[in-house]
Amino acid sequence: MTKKRQFERSIETSDIKNFPPGENAPADCRGVLNIPAVFISSSPEETFAIGENFSNLLEKCSIAAFFGPLGSGKTCFIKGIARGLGIAEEITSPTFGIILEYSGTLKNGNSVKVYHIDAYRLRGNDDFYAIGGEEAVFGNGISIIEWSENIPDFIAPHAFRIEIEIKSADKRLIRIYGGQPPMEHK
Ligand SMILES: Nc1ncnc2c1ncn2[C@@H]1O[C@H](COP(=O)(O)OP(=O)(O)OP(=O)(O)O)[C@@H](O)[C@H]1O
Ligand SMILES: [Mg+2]
Numbered sequence: 624m625t626k627k628r629q630f631e632r633s634i635e636t637s638d639i640k641n642f643p644p645g646e647n648a649p650a651d652c653r654g655v656l657n658i659p660a661v662f663i664s665s666s667p668e669e670t671f672a673i674g675e676n677f678s679n680l681l682e683k684c685s686i687a688a689f690f691g692p693l694g695s696g697k698t699c700f701i702k703g704i705a706r707g708l709g710i711a712e713e714i715t716s717p718t719f720g721i722i723l724e725y726s727g728t729l730k731n732g733n734s735v736k737v738y739h740i741d742a743y744r745l746r747g748n749d750d751f752y753a754i755g756g757e758e759a760v761f762g763n764g765i766s767i768i769e770w771s772e773n774i775p776d777f778i779a780p781h782a783f784r785i786e787i788e789i790k791s792a793d794k795r796l797i798r799i800y801g802g803q804p805p806m807e808h809k
Pocket of ligand 2: 697698699716769
């Protein structure tokens with residue numbers, strides 16, 4: 624049974640504009656939000672649903688870079704993305720693996736590699752280069768990154784930025800940005 628949920632604003636594909644790809648991005652990368660989308664989530668289920676909705680914007684070469692403190696709901700959002708991309712496996716935190724690889728399906732039916740990266744334990748870009756991060760993030764797959772601030776080299780200009788703020792035990796403020804140059808942050 625599908626429940627229809629009302630968000631402050633839903634993401635429409637009309638928000639997508641083509642911009643020149645980031646310097647490091649393969650030439651056929653495209654797909655960024657024209658304007659930031661802002662949501663208030665009142666439960667893990669809502670955050671999951673926002674993630675599932677957001678997954679419609681992803682295509683090969685997309686990067687979804689998450690920013691937000693411990694327990695803010697990054698993985699919860701990513702589980703929604705995984706559902707949207709038809710990934711059947713349970714998404715777990717890749718803390719020990721650092722990069723976990725899944726196989727997803729895009730809207731057009733094409734399959735796509737999906738990399739879930741947790742950079743929490745990385746001390747910087749070099750750590751990530753050393754474990755083959757470049758191959759994952761700048762390949763043809765979709766990269767989803769938690770603790771993005773630890774590997775700034777990999778947050779290419781075309782990346783989506785998803786910022787999650789904890790407002791109370793159950794409320795989260797979620798901002799999704801994409802664009803080139805990156806939007807201003809308060
Ligand atoms: N509105 C909400 N959205 C998401 N999670 C919520 C919400 N309200 C409460 N929570 C709780 O917050 C926690 C979020 O956990 P999650 O693992 O997704 O966070 P995280 O940002 O990935 O943390 P970490 O940095 O440790 O990886 C869960 O325990 C979840 O039940
Ligand atoms: Mg997490």
